[in-house]
Amino acid sequence: MVGIRRATLDDLIHMQQTNLMCLPENYQLKYYLYHGLSWPHLLHVAETDSGRIVGYVLAKIDEESGNKDKPISGHITSISVHREYRKLGIAKRLMDICMEEMVEIYDAAHCSLNVRVGNVGAMSLYRDVLGFKVLQEEIDYYADDENAYEMRKYFKPEYEEIDAEQYSGAAKKGKKQADAEKMNVGDEDDAGEEDKQEVAKEETKEQPDQDEVEDKPSEVSESTENTQEAGSAEPTASKKKKKNRKKKRR
Ligand SMILES: CC(C)(COP(=O)(O)OP(=O)(O)OC[C@H]1O[C@@H](n2cnc3c(N)ncnc32)[C@H](O)[C@@H]1OP(=O)(O)O)[C@@H](O)C(=O)NCCC(=O)NCCS
Numbered sequence: 001m002v003g004i005r006r007a008t009l010d011d012l013i014h015m016q017q018t019n020l021m022c023l024p025e026n027y028q029l030k031y032y033l034y035h036g037l038s039w040p041h042l043l044h045v046a047e048t049d050s051g052r053i054v055g056y057v058l059a060k061i062d063e064e065s066g067n068k069d070k071p072i073s074g075h076i077t078s079i080s081v082h083r084e085y086r087k088l089g090i091a092k093r094l095m096d097i098c099m100e101e102m103v104e105i106y107d108a109a110h111c112s113l114n115v116r117v118g119n120v121g122a123m124s125l126y127r128d129v130l131g132f133k134v135l136q137e138e139i140d141y142y143a144d145d146e147n148a149y150e151m152r153k154y155f156k157p158e159y160e161e162i163d164a165e166q167y168s169g170a171a172k173k174g175k176k177q178a179d180a181e182k183m184n185v186g187d188e189d190d191a192g193e194e195d196k197q198e199v200a201k202e203e204t205k206e207q208p209d210q211d212e213v214e215d216k217p218s219e220v221s222e223s224t225e226n227t228q229e230a231g232s233a234e235p236t237a238s239k240k241k242k243k244n245r246k247k248k249r250r
Contacts (some may be wrong), residue, residue, distance in 0.1 A: 002054060002085060004093050007043035012036055014043065014053035022080035025142070035060055035077065041101040042074065046081065046090045048211060055081035057094040061106050071109035073161060074102035095130055099153065109156040113150040122141050126151055133160070 012032040020026055035195040039060050041218050046055035057079040065073040076098070081090045115122050117137065126132040132151040139149035154160040166208065 002088070002090055002099055003049075004044055004046055004090075007045045007056065008035065009033070009036060011045050011053060011056070013044075015043070015056040015058060018053060018056055018080055018082060019058075019078055021082065023078065024144070025078065027078070031154065032058065039106075040097055041105045044094050044097055046085070046094060054085045055079075055090045055094060057091075057098045059098050059102070059111075061102070061108065062112070071156070072106055073097065074106065074108045074111035076111065076113035091125055092129055097123075099130075099155070103155050109159045110154045112150065112152045115145045116142060117149055123149070123190055126153075133165065151167050151177050208212050236238065 012029060015028070016029055016032055032043075035058055042057075042061070044057050045053045047053055058076055058077045060075050062070075062073040062075050064070060074137035078093070079091060079094060081094075099111050102111055110136075111132075113126065113132070115126060127134070130153060131151045135150045135152050136147045138150055140146075152163065154163075
């Protein structure tokens with residue numbers, strides 16, 4: 001039997017280990033801690049009878065949501081299940097309980113995530129089983145330049161109509177637009193804001209700066225799985241931020 005329960009601080013290391021085994025998008029422990037301290041209701045683990053953690057979901061509330069322009073939005077940062085426990089409904093249960101908490105505790109209007117366009121299994125789970133919709137395709141989103149689908153599930157149907165208007169014709173974010181956004185990250189105001197959120201944005205697949213990082217999971221961060229089975233993360237955001245910090249030091 002595998003049970004689902006809210007994660008405790010003691011679980012974070014096991015979540016990180018599971019992530020390292022299953023996905024190429026990996027994070028420092030402080031990123032899990034940041035999630036756990038900020039949105040404790042949105043971290044869940046799948047645990048066997050013997051107490052082994054075999055799956056997790058790591059989620060958050062979008063820090064920039066919850067204002068007049070942007071309704072409160074949940075975001076699935078990462079989810080994975082040990083290979084030998086897959087196709088047993090564990091990921092679905094993790095997602096269901098996490099999204100229930102987004103609605104009940106945070107009154108979220110929707111939940112978003114990013115998924116590799118080649119991750120057929122995860123796409124099937126999100127789109128066919130859980131009812132997520134593709135908002136747009138983000139070009140070169142991942143560190144290895146694979147594209148991502150940005151997906152969203154609506155808890156408040158009125159926002160689906162609003163998004164339909166906003167994203168109509170933008171199903172595929174063009175290279176030109178993505179490049180333009182990358183160019184904009186040099187803006188000093190943005191850079192200051194991003195530094196405040198530094199702990200939230202570290203992504204460890206790239207080599208970390210020696211003066212910024214205590215642990216170095218990137219050295220052991222290669223997933224044991226094919227990178228085609230990949231994950232939801234924010235590698236682009238962290239690549240941008242890193243570039244920013246370097247720029248500021250000069
Ligand atoms: C994606 C992942 C989390 C799914 O976990 P899981 O516990 O096996 O998923 P579930 O058993 O809850 O799947 C529920 C349904 O989703 C669909 N699904 C899940 N995995 C699938 C796969 N590999 N191929 C096709 N459909 C799949 C099926 O409809 C499944 O129902 P079924 O088993 O009755 O056919 C797991 O494969 C995994 O950890 N992969 C590596 C990490 C990863 O890719 N994470 C997602 C990042 S965006």
